[in-house]
Amino acid sequence: MLKEFKDFIARGNVVDMAVGIIVGAAFTAIVNSLVNNLINPLIGLFIGKIDLSNLVLTVGDAQFKYGLFLNAVINFIIIAFVVFLLVKFINHFHKKEEKPAAPSPEVQYLKEIAETLKKQTDE
Numbered sequence: 001m002l003k004e005f006k007d008f009i010a011r012g013n014v015v016d017m018a019v020g021i022i023v024g025a026a027f028t029a030i031v032n033s034l035v036n037n038l039i040n041p042l043i044g045l046f047i048g049k050i051d052l053s054n055l056v057l058t059v060g061d062a063q064f065k066y067g068l069f070l071n072a073v074i075n076f077i078i079i080a081f082v083v084f085l086l087v088k089f090i091n092h093f094h095k096k097e098e099k100p101a102a103p104s105p106e107v108q109y110l111k112e113i114a115e116t117l118k119k120q121t122d123e
Helices: 002-010 012-047 066-093 105-122
Strands: 057-059 062-064
Touching: 002 012, 012 066
Parallel strands: none
Antiparallel strands: 057 062
8 A cells, every 4th residue: 555655656647736736826825916906096096996805885784895805807818828828838838749631531542543453554
């Protein structure tokens, strides 16, 4: 069982996943800083409030903190856009070479006929 666990941990996929999670956590901190320190103040200029996280709708005793929700939506959009750009950038360098499609049986048959005729005329 210990050997199986060692083999599992040593697999490339597990290590790649761990690196992705660590980099993703660090990237999330950068995006949060971007949203909280740059984008939210810019949006706040247009709606008259600098800090979106303080936007609250109070109904009776309930408080709906829609400013925090807006921050989460903005974070998601930024992360999704950056991941899109990253995948697009990576795909640009990893263009797959398209393999020509296999000829249809009819085309193969016609080629065989043409080759047979060519051999007969060469003799």
